[in-house]
Amino acid sequence: MEQLNEIASIIALTMGAAWAAGINLYAAILVLGILGNTGNINLPPDLYILMDPLVLWAAGIMYAVEFFADKIPGVDNGWDALHTFIRIPAGALMAAGAVGELNPAVAVAAAILGGGIAAGTHAAKAGTRVMINASPEPFSNIATSLTEDLAVIFGLWVALQHPWFFIILMVVFLIFLAWVLPKIWRAIKTVFSRIARFFKGEKKAENPSSLMTNHKKIEH
Numbered sequence: 001m002e003q004l005n006e007i008a009s010i011i012a013l014t015m016g017a018a019w020a021a022g023i024n025l026y027a028a029i030l031v032l033g034i035l036g037n038t039g040n041i042n043l044p045p046d047l048y049i050l051m052d053p054l055v056l057w058a059a060g061i062m063y064a065v066e067f068f069a070d071k072i073p074g075v076d077n078g079w080d081a082l083h084t085f086i087r088i089p090a091g092a093l094m095a096a097g098a099v100g101e102l103n104p105a106v107a108v109a110a111a112i113l114g115g116g117i118a119a120g121t122h123a124a125k126a127g128t129r130v131m132i133n134a135s136p137e138p139f140s141n142i143a144t145s146l147t148e149d150l151a152v153i154f155g156l157w158v159a160l161q162h163p164w165f166f167i168i169l170m171v172v173f174l175i176f177l178a179w180v181l182p183k184i185w186r187a188i189k190t191v192f193s194r195i196a197r198f199f200k201g202e203k204k205a206e207n208p209s210s211l212m213t214n215h216k217k218i219e220h
Contacts, residue, residue: 016159022121046100091118
């Protein structure tokens with residue numbers, strides 16, 4: 001039973017690190033690094049780098065930048081687009097680091113699964129933000145961003161303290177993600193098609209007036 005619990009702890013850390021990286025990579029690094037430095041958790045050797053003060057300072061600075069960028073409508077979309085190339089590879093690396101000493105094949109498998117989980121959570125986060133930004137008020141962005149930060153902290157705590165419970169939650173989350181991502185994608189396409197129709201309509205509305213102006217110039 002003890003060996004089974006150890007395996008569950010590794011799986012939970014692997015999935016939890018990748019999941020958190022897809023939402024807020026810098027918060028995930030800070031949580032794991034600080035908990036490791038304070039002795040609250042024993043990180044695998046391949047994740048010791050997260051406890052390095054230089055890494056923590058860098059993650060802290062970037063978290064401070066993201067804290068504000070993530071709450072400004074429009075800016076958050078650009079930030080998410082840029083981090084498509086950061087969160088997903090980092091999630092794969094953190095997942096591989098969680099099992100690095102077990103077996104190279106296991107590490108590669110963990111990286112593939114971790115990258116997939118990070119990609120899924122990142123896509124859900126970025127897609128949700130596009131839909132939220134269809135509303136002009138900024139308060140939903142702030143509330144969503146704060147909720148995401150708290151979810152990363154709480155989620156990693158559950159993964160480290162209650163691995164079996166976290167694995168169950170993660171399975172439920174992945175099933176939900178498979179169901180909701182196509183709906184998010186359709187909603188995003190609807191938002192962009194409405195924006196496109198708005199600008200096309202505006203252009204068409206300008207055409208009669210511009211034709212009238214040209215006609216008056218010809219008469220003069």
